[in-house]
Amino acid sequence: MRLKMFWLSVALIGSMATTRAEEKPACPCPIATGKGIVATLNCTMCHSLDGKGGKSAKSLNGIAEGKTDEQLMAAMMDPKKAFGEKTMMPCYKSKITAEQAPAVMAYLKSLKKKECK
Numbered sequence: 001m002r003l004k005m006f007w008l009s010v011a012l013i014g015s016m017a018t019t020r021a022e023e024k025p026a027c028p029c030p031i032a033t034g035k036g037i038v039a040t041l042n043c044t045m046c047h048s049l050d051g052k053g054g055k056s057a058k059s060l061n062g063i064a065e066g067k068t069d070e071q072l073m074a075a076m077m078d079p080k081k082a083f084g085e086k087t088m089m090p091c092y093k094s095k096i097t098a099e100q101a102p103a104v105m106a107y108l109k110s111l112k113k114k115e116c117k
Contacts (some may be wrong), residue, residue, distance in 0.1 A: 030102060057089065
């Protein structure tokens with residue numbers, strides 16, 4: 001009887017641990033999430049990244065240096081207001097959600113300016 005109670009206790013504790021782990025999913029890295037969003041939006045069609053990609057806009061390397069979160073958000077969500085009416089940058093207001101924007105900003109901030117060799 002004691003052995004049976006022992007195994008029932010082990011099974012109960014094991015199931016509780018499994019439930020807790022399932023209830024708390026691992027938080028994805030915002031930089032990796034932002035990188036995926038930037039890739040999905042095909043930002044490198046215009047912007048270069050690590051020397052590859054488009055040449056019609058600034059390189060993404062170092063693009064966030066010296067900019068506030070508000071400036072980065074304005075550039076993504078309302079580029080005409082941020083850069084002027086003649087900008088070719090498309091508006092991403094309908095393509096980047098409020099939940100995704102911090103991840104994109106984290107990724108852009110992680111991209112350091114490349115040094116000339």
